[in-house]
Amino acid sequence: MLLLAALWYAFLAVFPEVSLVGKSPGQVWGYLVTGPTAETAREAILADLRITLRDAAIGFGAGMCAALLVAALFVSVPAAAQTFMPVAMLLRSVPLVALTPIIVLIFGRGLTGVTVMTAIVVFFPALVMIMTGLRSAPRQAMELVAAYGGSRWTALRMVAVPAALPSVFAAARISVPGALIGALLGEWLGSGTGLGASLIRAIPTFQYNRLWASIVVVTLVSVFVYAVVGVLENLVLARFAPKAGQD
Template structure:
């Protein structure tokens, strides 16, 4: 009896009983999904750059913009690399860009954190959602340029105004996405937590937030260009500095090469950051097997 129990299993039975092949298969599928996500994101980024350049050159040609005012890719390249003062031009553009990125980070985190907190409050209290969501939509319909004087009057020409103006631009699209994601949790999962005595907070932590991951990542992605737009508005309307503050001076001084270069800098930065976040989103969702829900 002892010899029978100690006898090794047949190879086919041993392979079927071992979880190793299944684990290897899952890891291989996750790796393939990650590679597909990376390849798709890089291809999208390359096609976007090509499309932007084609639209840029095509618009100048179709509308017959004067070369004195409208600058093409070659003019921007010469301004940065071919002119005698190109080194100073690059240093100036990068210093202004860093200021704008700092302002963008302030608005990005302010708007995204507020959106997440408000969405969680909406998920915990339907009454709060019914009371505050119409107010949020009404506030969203007011042009930010019209609200800017009031914001500056209340918060001054400081980082607080940058956080408010940038946060408003980021807040509403992110809020809609996160609220939708929190509500996408399967009702059966919510019922299961309730049956076992879980509170609304437990349901939020254990079910709603994990289910909302694709929507949360999408909110982060769309908030990146929104934060840059908010920073440009804040610099132009309130605090000055950065690319947003410099654009008005370039227009007044008829420095159109500098103007177009500044626009190219901020557009390229927005595209790069957007696609980096999109790449991170695709990789995370592919690794977690949630690509189909993105």
């Protein structure tokens, strides 16, 4: 954080022509904490932040659950992966901004549309990482389950999923910032609520203090949630990874 603050100050010093638009960490601190209107500013930003966090959480959950289910299907049924994985990669190459009008037309401008846009951002990277984790399951353990009459789904549940836990949490860590970005984009282009919409409204109305303060707040929240996922990963892997290794 100190390095980021130093780079922030250095950028404003090297490019003084952006002083009208660019705000320093001290100015953001004054706007949010010590200024005469700090309480009002915090309440406005936090109100928008709550909407964005709700949108990001729902989209993150939907995207991760879909990635888990589809990855399990693709690993268990190779024909499905060969058929639909190229289609998924093709869709992934299409910019979300280009898909937004279609998503808004189908799902509307409310929470559902934002959830779909956020889930798309989360889904594709998580799918690839989770599939890699499921395919890394020990072959001997998978064959042992089959030898005792277990189905492919039983082997997946008992062996592959525990072995894929590191990949699942790695996908979750990567997807957390992506979910916030997807929620901001969905709010900007779709619902018109939350921080995504307020960031865009702040530019033409010259509310640059609010703009920078909102960016700082959402960045700090993203870093915090990323760290929380890392802590959960350590706790879960400490509980299940040794057991998976014994199996």
